Amino acid sequence: xxxxxxxxxxxxxEGNQQAFEELVERHKQKAYHIAFDFCRDREDxxxxxxxxxxxxxxxxxxxxxxxxxxxxxxxxxxNLCLDYKRRLKRxxxxxxxxxxxxxxERSHEPNxxxxxxxxxxxxxxxxxxxxxxxxxxxxxxxxxxxxxHQGLSIKEIAELMxxxxxxxxxxxxxxxxxxxxxxxxxx
Amino acid sequence: MAGxxxxxxxxxxxxxxxxxxxxxxLPAPEHFSLEQxxxxxxxxxxxxxxxxxxxxLTIKADDPPETFWxxxxxxxxxxIAATRDKSWWSAKFGAFFQPRxxxxxxxxxxxxxxxxxxxxKGVWQSRDLPREDExxxxxxxxxxxxxxxxxxxxxxxxxxxxxxxxxxxxx
Numbered sequence: 001x002x003x004x005x006x007x008x009x010x011x012x013x014e015g016n017q018q019a020f021e022e023l024v025e026r027h028k029q030k031a032y033h034i035a036f037d038f039c040r041d042r043e044d045x046x047x048x049x050x051x052x053x054x055x056x057x058x059x060x061x062x063x064x065x066x067x068x069x070x071x072x073x074x075x076x077x078x079n080l081c082l083d084y085k086r087r088l089k090r091x092x093x094x095x096x097x098x099x100x101x102x103x104x105e106r107s108h109e110p111n112x113x114x115x116x117x118x119x120x121x122x123x124x125x126x127x128x129x130x131x132x133x134x135x136x137x138x139x140x141x142x143x144x145x146x147x148x149h150q151g152l153s154i155k156e157i158a159e160l161m162x163x164x165x166x167x168x169x170x171x172x173x174x175x176x177x178x179x180x181x182x183x184x185x186x187x
Numbered sequence: 188m189a190g191x192x193x194x195x196x197x198x199x200x201x202x203x204x205x206x207x208x209x210x211x212x213l214p215a216p217e218h219f220s221l222e223q224x225x226x227x228x229x230x231x232x233x234x235x236x237x238x239x240x241x242x243x244l245t246i247k248a249d250d251p252p253e254t255f256w257x258x259x260x261x262x263x264x265x266x267i268a269a270t271r272d273k274s275w276w277s278a279k280f281g282a283f284f285q286p287r288x289x290x291x292x293x294x295x296x297x298x299x300x301x302x303x304x305x306x307x308k309g310v311w312q313s314r315d316l317p318r319e320d321e322x323x324x325x326x327x328x329x330x331x332x333x334x335x336x337x338x339x340x341x342x343x344x345x346x347x348x349x350x351x352x353x354x355x356x357x358x
Contacts (some may be wrong), residue, residue, distance in 0.1 A: 032259075037247075040247065046259060050262060053267075054266055146246060153212070154212050169212075172207075173206045180241055181194065185192070185241075186244065
């Protein structure tokens with residue numbers, strides 16, 4: 001029988017490193033993908049998700065089990081991702097679009113061969129989508145990414161964002177409306 | 188994708204429900220009534236079609252190779268080990284630099300300095316000065332006092348001075 005996160009957390013709190021490594025193994029892919037949704041850069045996504053695990057490791061003794069490990073850990077991660085966004089805004093020399101240009105070519109459906117026309121169109125869509133996502137306010141963007149990209153429930157998103165479910169619904173609705181307008185040319 | 192870029196507006200009061208419907212988050216009663224509405228509303232149906240076409244475009248898949256995950260694990264293990272070493276040193280020596288202890292040490296230092304200055308003043312003076320200097324230090328104020336006493340002598344003779352200033356004295 002698979003050990004639950006709670007048991008692993010308890011063991012890790014007692015200093016069992018293998019238990020913590022098992023937690024990392026369970027959550028690393030999802031953590032990486034959430035980070036990637038926010039930063040769109042493979043290296044940055046790796047750093048952000050690793051930083052989240054490190055923070056979890058350092059603060060594991062403070063984790064009191066009032067929420068699930070899942071919620072606690074992803075809250076750390078989402079906060080780091082939002083900080084990353086704020087840092088990026090403060091240093092405009094690190095061009096987000098430039099990073100995207102380099103990264104998206106290799107990260108977008110890597111195994112599917114495309115014609116030049118398809119590649120041009122995919123590039124256009126990619127740039128437009130990224131610009132539209134960047135234009136969203138942080139909370140709308142967070143709610144949207146967690147719902148649309150990660151498939152989290154409204155309840156889970158509300159727990160992660162430490163807000164009411166109704167507020168998440170409003171953020172999601174506004175994000176979707178804004179994106180629909182920004183991407184109207186592709187309808 | 189048609190690419191004409193024309194958007195039909197859905198029924199305003201149902202827009203949020205349509206988004207939740209799209210994501211399968213609309214509770215059963217509202218879900219049922221919205222389905223009924225959709226069967227007769229072209230705009231709301233078009234809105235849902237737009238969401239189905241556009242929202243998947245925003246997702247960017249990234250599937251790193253196996254080597255990436257091996258590096259990932261190795262790097263993370265190093266970072267955790269470094270953090271653990273750091274926290275060991277912090278546990279050993281960090282206690283000395285806790286704000287509360289620093290304040291306590293500061294307070295003790297201030298009290299010690301104050302006590303030393305207050306109580307140790309005389310002790311330091313007598314230890315620092317040689318015996319000859321001590322004698323000199325005692326004599327100097329006495330010499331100053333002698334001048335003072337001379338002045339006092341004059342004052343003692345005030346009666347004589349007054350007498351000399353009076354007409355009888357002048358005579």
